[in-house]
Amino acid sequence: MNKHDLVNELDRMRSLLALSRELLQTDDPMVVLDLVGKALADLMHMDRAILIVNTNGAQYVHGFDHGGRARYSDASNPLYRPGLACLQGDGSSAAQPAANVPAGAGAVMAVGVPPHRPTTALAVEWHRDGGALDIKARRQLLTQVAELTAAALGKLQARASLEQQVSQQSGQMMDTAHAHAAELARRDDVEHEIRELSLTDGMTGLRNRRGFFVEAEQAFKVAQRQHAASAVIFADIDGLKRINDAVGHQAGDQLICDAAGILRASFRNVDVVARVGGDEFAAFTLDDEQPDTVVERIRRNLHAFNRMEGRPFQVSLSIGIVQCDPAAGMSLDDYIHAADAQMYAHKQQRLH
Structure with a gap:
C-alpha cells in the first residue's frame, strides 16, 4: 500500500x-x-x-x-x-x-x-x-x-x-x-x-540531515520570536580517513558512533543533535550559556571518554559554534555555514 x-x-x-x-x-x-x-x-x-x-x-x-x-x-x-x-x-x-x-x-x-x-x-x-x-x-x-x-x-x-x-x-x-x-x-x-525512520540516522540513532532541519527550524523560529539565547554547533571527526585506512571501516563506523554518543551526552533532550554527513554533526541548542561553555562541556566529555576506553585511537572533534542573533536577520542555514566555517578554521589551526 x-x-x-x-x-x-x-x-x-x-x-x-x-x-x-x-x-x-x-x-x-x-x-x-x-x-x-x-x-x-x-x-x-x-x-x-x-x-x-x-x-x-x-x-x-x-x-x-x-x-x-x-x-x-x-x-x-x-x-x-x-x-x-x-x-x-x-x-x-x-x-x-x-x-x-x-x-x-x-x-x-x-x-x-x-x-x-x-x-x-x-x-x-x-x-x-x-x-x-x-x-x-x-x-x-x-x-x-x-x-x-x-x-x-x-x-x-x-x-x-x-x-x-x-x-x-x-x-x-x-x-x-x-x-x-x-x-x-x-x-x-x-x-x-x-x-x-525518515528523520533518523540509522547508524547513530541521532537525527539525520532532514530531521535536523525539520526540528531545528521550528526551535530556531521560536527563539527568534522570543529573542531567546540559542546557538548552532558544527563538528567534524578528526582523522576518520586515517582510521578507515589503517584499521578498517568497521573501526571507522565505531568511531562515528562514539562521537555521536559523546555529542548526545553533551546536550539536553530538548536540543536537536544530528549527523548531517559522513563524519559531520550539527546541533541547535536553546541555552542561556555562552557558546564557549557548550564547547567546553563537549571537550570534557571527549576527555572522559578517551580516558575510559583505552583504544589505539582516540575520538577527536573539530568544533565550530555560533551564537544566534535575532536582530541579524540570518537564517538557520546561514548559521550552519558560519559554524562550519569556524569548525574548518579550528581544524586548520590544529594541523599547523
Missing part, C-alpha cells in the same frame, strides 16, 4: 470511528437512519440504498436516496431482492449490474450481518463507478457500516420485537467498533514510526 492509499484508508477508518461513536450515543432511531444514510453517501458515493431488518417474523425496510436521506420502503424497492437474498443466504451477494442503467455503468452490492443467519442487510447501487475503491474494499466498507448499524439498532430498543434479535448482537458489534478504533490507533503508530 502506497502512502496515498494509506492516507485514504486512515481517513475512512476515522470516518467509521466517528460514525460508531455517533450511532452508539443516539437514542433516536431516525437519527440512526440519518447517520447511516450520510455515511453511505459520503464513504461509498452510492446512488441509492436499502436497509432490511428481520426479527421475530417482522420485517423493517428503509430506503436511502443518493444524498443519504432515509424513507420507509417496502418490497417494491428495486434493491429489496438483493438485500433479501443476503438474509436468506450466507450474508453476502456478489456485485451485480445495476438495473435500468447502461451496461457497465453501475452495480449493486449487498451484505448481511452477522455472516451466519443474518438478520440485517444493506444493499447499495451505483449508477456510476462508485469512486476509487475496488470491489473488495467496497464490500469491506459496506459490511462495517452494516455491523455498526445493527449494533446501534440493538442498543436503541425502539421496538421490542427488534430488540429480541438484534440486542444479542450488540456485544459483537461493540467489539467491532472497538476493533476499528484499535486498528486506527495501530495505523497512527505506523505513521509515527515511518516518520521517525
